Amino acid sequence: MYQTVVGLxxxxxxxxxxxxxxxxxxxxxxxxxxxxxxVCLGYPGVLPVLNQEALVQAYLVAxxxxxxxxxxxxxxxxxxxxxxxxxxxxxxxxxxxxGRNGSVDFLSPDGTVKTVRIHDVxxxxxxxxxxxxxxxxxxxxxxxxxxxLEVVTEPDLTSGEDTEAFLQSFQRxxxxxxVSDGNMEEGSMKCDTNVSIRxxxxxxxxxxxxxxxxxxxxxxxxxxxxxxxxxxxxDGNRTIVQETRLWNENRDVTExxxxxxxxxxxxxxxxxxxxxxxxDKAFLQAIDGRLVELPLARRTRLLTAFQLSKExxxxxxxxxxxxxFFETATGTGGTGPAAGQAIANWLMGDVQKELxxxxxxxxxxxxxxxxxxxxxxxxxxxxxxxxxxxQLLVAIFEEDKDPERLLKEKGWEAITTEEQLSPILxxxxxxxxxxxxxxxxxxxxxxxxxxxxxxxxxxGRATPGLVNSLLAKKx
Amino acid sequence: xxxxxxxPWKQFQTKKEAYLAYANxxxxxxxxxxxxxxxxxxxxxxxxxxxLPFGVKDNIAVEGFPLTxxxxxxxxxxxxxxxTVVARLKAAGAVVIGKTNLDEFGMGSSTDNSALGVxxxxxxxxRVPGGSSGGSAAAVxxxxxxxxxxxxxxxxxxxxxxFCGVYGFKPTYGxxxxxxxxxxxxxxxxxxILSADLALVQSVFEAARGRDLNxxxxxxxxxxxxxxxxxxxVLGDLSDLHPDVRAVYDQTLGHLKALGYTLLTVNLxxxxxxxxxxxTIATAxxxxxxxxxxxxxxxxxxxxxxxxxxxxxxxxxxxxxxxVKTRIMLGTYVLRSGFQDQYYTKAQKVRTLIRRDLxxxxxxxxxxxxxxxxxxxxxxGDQTMTEFQQKLADKSTxxxxxxxxxxLSFPAGLSSGLPIGMQLTAPAFGEPRxxxxxxxxxxRVPVVPCPGTSLDWSK
Numbered sequence: 001m002y003q004t005v006v007g008l009x010x011x012x013x014x015x016x017x018x019x020x021x022x023x024x025x026x027x028x029x030x031x032x033x034x035x036x037x038x039v040c041l042g043y044p045g046v047l048p049v050l051n052q053e054a055l056v057q058a059y060l061v062a063x064x065x066x067x068x069x070x071x072x073x074x075x076x077x078x079x080x081x082x083x084x085x086x087x088x089x090x091x092x093x094x095x096x097x098x099g100r101n102g103s104v105d106f107l108s109p110d111g112t113v114k115t116v117r118i119h120d121v122x123x124x125x126x127x128x129x130x131x132x133x134x135x136x137x138x139x140x141x142x143x144x145x146x147x148x149l150e151v152v153t154e155p156d157l158t159s160g161e162d163t164e165a166f167l168q169s170f171q172r173x174x175x176x177x178x179v180s181d182g183n184m185e186e187g188s189m190k191c192d193t194n195v196s197i198r199x200x201x202x203x204x205x206x207x208x209x210x211x212x213x214x215x216x217x218x219x220x221x222x223x224x225x226x227x228x229x230x231x232x233x234x235d236g237n238r239t240i241v242q243e244t245r246l247w248n249e250n251r252d253v254t255e256x257x258x259x260x261x262x263x264x265x266x267x268x269x270x271x272x273x274x275x276x277x278x279x280d281k282a283f284l285q286a287i288d289g290r291l292v293e294l295p296l297a298r299r300t301r302l303l304t305a306f307q308l309s310k311e312x313x314x315x316x317x318x319x320x321x322x323x324x325f326f327e328t329a330t331g332t333g334g335t336g337p338a339a340g341q342a343i344a345n346w347l348m349g350d351v352q353k354e355l356x357x358x359x360x361x362x363x364x365x366x367x368x369x370x371x372x373x374x375x376x377x378x379x380x381x382x383x384x385x386x387x388x389x390x391q392l393l394v395a396i397f398e399e400d401k402d403p404e405r406l407l408k409e410k411g412w413e414a415i416t417t418e419e420q421l422s423p424i425l426x427x428x429x430x431x432x433x434x435x436x437x438x439x440x441x442x443x444x445x446x447x448x449x450x451x452x453x454x455x456x457x458x459x460g461r462a463t464p465g466l467v468n469s470l471l472a473k474k475x
Numbered sequence: 476x477x478x479x480x481x482x483p484w485k486q487f488q489t490k491k492e493a494y495l496a497y498a499n500x501x502x503x504x505x506x507x508x509x510x511x512x513x514x515x516x517x518x519x520x521x522x523x524x525x526x527l528p529f530g531v532k533d534n535i536a537v538e539g540f541p542l543t544x545x546x547x548x549x550x551x552x553x554x555x556x557x558x559t560v561v562a563r564l565k566a567a568g569a570v571v572i573g574k575t576n577l578d579e580f581g582m583g584s585s586t587d588n589s590a591l592g593v594x595x596x597x598x599x600x601x602r603v604p605g606g607s608s609g610g611s612a613a614a615v616x617x618x619x620x621x622x623x624x625x626x627x628x629x630x631x632x633x634x635x636x637x638f639c640g641v642y643g644f645k646p647t648y649g650x651x652x653x654x655x656x657x658x659x660x661x662x663x664x665x666x667x668i669l670s671a672d673l674a675l676v677q678s679v680f681e682a683a684r685g686r687d688l689n690x691x692x693x694x695x696x697x698x699x700x701x702x703x704x705x706x707x708x709v710l711g712d713l714s715d716l717h718p719d720v721r722a723v724y725d726q727t728l729g730h731l732k733a734l735g736y737t738l739l740t741v742n743l744x745x746x747x748x749x750x751x752x753x754x755t756i757a758t759a760x761x762x763x764x765x766x767x768x769x770x771x772x773x774x775x776x777x778x779x780x781x782x783x784x785x786x787x788x789x790x791x792x793x794x795x796x797x798x799v800k801t802r803i804m805l806g807t808y809v810l811r812s813g814f815q816d817q818y819y820t821k822a823q824k825v826r827t828l829i830r831r832d833l834x835x836x837x838x839x840x841x842x843x844x845x846x847x848x849x850x851x852x853x854x855x856g857d858q859t860m861t862e863f864q865q866k867l868a869d870k871s872t873x874x875x876x877x878x879x880x881x882x883l884s885f886p887a888g889l890s891s892g893l894p895i896g897m898q899l900t901a902p903a904f905g906e907p908r909x910x911x912x913x914x915x916x917x918x919r920v921p922v923v924p925c926p927g928t929s930l931d932w933s934k
Contacts, residue, residue, distance in 0.1 A: 038556055042767040044549065044657035045536045045558060047690050077763050079810070083783045088766035130783075137783055139771065267810035269819060272662035272760060274691055 002197040004227045006163050007155035011148050012180040013188040014057045019145035020125045021048030032140035040145035042086030047273050054147035057179040059287045062099025062121040072278050073098050075271035080264050084128040094268040097122035106169035109161050117154035124148050160223035167216045172295040176320040184214050195226040206240040210254050212247045222247050306340025315348050328369035342376050354397050366400035375403045388412050415462045428453045480678050483933035484621040488526045493932035498619050505595045507614035508573040509533045510541050517570040525568030530614045530623035533574035536655035537561050544657050545577045545589035548768050548775045548794030558655020560666045560683040567682035575610030579796045581659045583607050588798045597925045602852040605635030612639040615669045618928035622670035628660050630872025632667030633884035637896025638852035640886045641671045647903045648879035649694035652687035658764040660757035663876040704908050708741040708840035717850040719890035724846050727887045727897050730919050739840050745828040753873040755809050755822035762806030830878045837902040845871040847884040847896040875900050883909040886922045
């Protein structure tokens, strides 16, 4: 039986307004070659100017991944020719990246927390895009020079499932930090996957690098495919060739792209146009200031504090916004497990339903954490019951008003006293003398009919318990 | 801001016709410009250099002008922007009237490596003007511009200045922004100033210097506290000097002594390794810097190509000259993985050694004097010096680039009718010392104008 060994090179586009080394907009989907300037087009004479925000974000990720932060970080040139790369070298970090020797935890699908060691975190620039159209090739340099952060892990992952879970956890982490949207479909996160297999206790086997993986699902499949392919080869006494393979998503297989012999010599050397960056105390303090509680830690804390189920904990910590929303709503509406359960149920149930119905995200919806807390408070105090609460939620979505105001405007407050209810009951009795008589004569089955009439007359605002007790009294 | 420069060149804007009558025949004779547009109107800014025309080496960007770098590769490129030094000089009131010839991408010391034109030395048109800023030196020496910008990677401002009998100034690395200078060897090169007027060199330096947000290796100018220069170091071992250079060198020592300076003989043991270290670092950086020229976004492109690889290969094969190809290949070779320690890293160590040796010199002396180049201007196609010997001759100039310190070549006299320059090197930010001693020297040996040049058109 073979053991799968996976190491990743994860690239994320950093969330900077401008490119890594010039002032051009870093924006997806604009007309080709509109976000370009002499610098990112590699005109003669231009020089790179390092984007400070990119550097801050790079250090922030390195810190979150528990890396040793470089006290003096350098850039290098990686030399290779390709039409989408204007300078035909990439500015990257080879000799002294922002962070080294880190580690990060993730929740494995088997329920245990596992740790992946981080080899290094380094900042670099992206290339443009080459589009082949018929017998022509076109270049779009809008993406050339985007801030790209590469996180290289040690080969610590041992299955396709874990690899997928790790990547999803990593996506959440960069989103929590606010440094990237981590979207693989749009290409703001990419991952080259190194897979090898070995028998337990043996040294690492020959690795194969798989590229062209644009979803975590494909990565899981690719790891599983490679494990099988390599096992078949070894079982058949064939050796594994060190090579780069491409994922073919139509056939669910990997295909050979180039072997080690054909690999390039990148001739790395220090970038003479950028002086070393030495983070000072203020810079490092700013990094600390931007560090947030990471998703896994937050999940553990909320799970315990509110006695959430695993599903609830996963749901409310899926994004930092949602987790903040959850904590604000529970904080305002009372603390402890009851509030947590209530808010989690709202979020997973009716709120989700209304978001789908109105086609909104929670961020863009009129429902704020405070409004949800207010809604729950009305429910807790008995001023409304659950059916009205659900109506109020819809009203918030429709009218973008606070629950208290909506309650007044709609007159939906619950009828909770006998004085309020008594005249309504008398009216119903007067309208249905035959029914009243029948009940008094012993036909108790018709009682439900009267309750229904009362509820209708009050627009559902009457508390069912109160209706029953008063009804009994009057009968 | 400093006082406006007093110069007959202030008349340039109003005497253009007379100027052209003077300049056109000269330019026809020497071919110093690759593009010459004296009609360009001066900026309206009333700066210290108001109305002064100047030439710019054609590897420095000037908006709207070609930026050929003397290469077929970029023969059709028009710069979309101004280099920072150019923008600052324009802001000080000066006007670019042309782009000057050079060795392709600054690679050479004769300007004969230009793919786009031949430049002759105004003192003797059978001879080269030096290089790589040969066009700038020739234009200044012929009186076509009061000053010109060059670039100095290993002596490319100072050596042609020496050959043409003008001042050639290379500042402390970082003080003049490199933004807009087409990169050849980024860690070594910087813009430089050529002029026959030492005061003007200083005014131009003042107007152009200082930190530039577009160049992160640029620095604010923090001159060393002025102190009178007393001691000048000279090298103990100066073999292989051409007799004419030897003669002027010996006279120079005499003049300096007469001016009251103490001469101190020193040795720079690391000088022996300066040229190999220089060419290793320069070509390594060049191999990456010139990789961007591939015919895709701009520049020379073949008539037909099969695919993008073919396009790049043909563009570069057709676009680059032999010297450029040699240096790119050399640079690629020294950066190969597994060989870096042997070449590139070792060269960087030599560089550190040279810096230290120079510092030791400056611990004992205020300046270092040496001949700028071991020979006077040589004739076109001269076979007495091989390519290799020509490179070895850069020994005395490359030191300043490796150490990032300022140096000035000043006209020290004539020998056999040709000008010979001497070079002063100072510690970083020691520019005032260079100007002080050169000014003192000129009181004894005034700059000799090139025969046939005149400023009469300004009258």
